[in-house]
Amino acid sequence: MPNVDYPLSQLEQYVPELTAEPDFDAFWERAKAAVNKVPLHATVKLVEDHPLKSILIYDVVYHGSDGTPIHGWYVTPQGEHAPGSLPVIVKYHGYSGDRGRPHDLLHWASMGLAAFAVDVRGQGGVSPDFAQYPQGGSPGWMTLGLLDPETYYYKQVYLDCIRAVDFVCSREETDTSRIAVYGGSQGGGLALAVAGLDSRPKLSMPVYPYLCHFRRAVEQHSTGPYVEIKNWFRRFDPAHRQEEQAYRTLSYFDGMNMAARVKARTLMAITLQDTTCPPSTCFAAYHHLAGxxxxxxxxxxxxxxxxxxxxxxxRFVEQYL
Structure with missing residues (x-):
């Protein structure tokens, strides 16, 4: 097949300069401190009429930092579990997707884990988005609040995803020293972000992670939602006078910068024919992984x-979690 990006020999050496602003860590410490003051208000409802009998299924709702109700499925193996006995894995979904169905987590429960899959606010699931954005955006979610990291869409999303870890840590049966996070595409980017911003995950498993090396991704992609950023410029800033401001905002959410802060053991999957999350953007994150x-x-x-x-x-989870 023809290359859709750099040759593999070049990808294996591709280590672009990080784009994190000097206040990157301070920005996220402030954000996490603020959200920690907001009660989780988690509600957990046992699903009693599901045909799967080997697992317990719970319909969960917890509050994002702005009160947005975030929905998830939480499953455990059937039966009683001693306090702190279950390792736990958290799943984040791809762009425009949702938390899926409980049976999507069956393989983890059959391995003896608790598992939690959550919606991304305002996308394809039942979770709304209560946040307000100060300027217009192109269709989709990539450009909501694009000109300020404080109001950018993914700030609340990343915090919602950290609060998913808060939820599993609140469960008596989970072993909080054995937490894994994973997902594909957007979900892979969210797994990187959570592992980069939170020390609790022991394992991270991003699959062709989205939200990485933004400038390269916008230049190189030929399918998928990075086009929303190009469309934003076409609609609101055709001369690109605000380009540096936009990319400064995106730098606070870049998986490449997050990767440099990840201490969790990480298994990453990269596909070389990916025109949505170009291989170079994934390699950029992989090469900067700190753990x-x-x-x-x-x-x-x-x-x-x-x-x-x-x-x-x-197999990775079986070996290391």
Missing amino acids: EKELKLYPDYGHEALPFHEEAMM
Whole structure:
């Protein structure tokens, strides 16, 4: 197949300069401190009429920092569990998706884990978005609040995703020293962000992570939602007078900058035919990972399902969690 990005030999050496602003860490410490003052207000309802009998299924709602109700599925193996006995894994979904269905987590419960899958606010699930944005955006979510990191859409999303870890840590049966986070595409970017901003995850498993190396991604992609950023410039700033301001905002949410702060052991999957999350953007994040790391490379695959990689993740969890 023709290359959709740099040759592999160049990708293996591709380590672009980080774009984190000097106040990157202070920005996120302030944000986390503020959200920690907001009660989680989690409600947990047992689903009693599901045909799966080998697991317990709970419909969960917790509050984002602005009161937005975030919905999730939480599952555990059937039966009683001693306090602190279950390792736990948190799943984040792809762009415009949702928390999925409880059976999507069945393999983790069958391995003896608790598992939690959550909506991203305002996207394809039942979770709304109560945040307000001070200027217009192109269709989608990539450009909401683009000119200020304090009001950018993904600030609340990243904090929502950290609060998913808060929820699993609040459960008596979970072992808070054995937490994994994972997801594909947007979910991979969210797993990187949570592992970069929170020390609790022991393992991180991003699959072709989105939200990485933004400037390169906007230049290189040919499919997927990075086009929303181009469309924002077409609509609101055709001369690109605010380009540096926009990319400054995005730098606070860049998975490449997050990766440099990840201490969790990480398994990343990258596909070389990916035109949505270009391989160079994923390699940029991988090469900046601060902790122990492993790479699964799939040269002939693009932005698509990788069922064989699901088994690789299960083996990774079995070995290290």
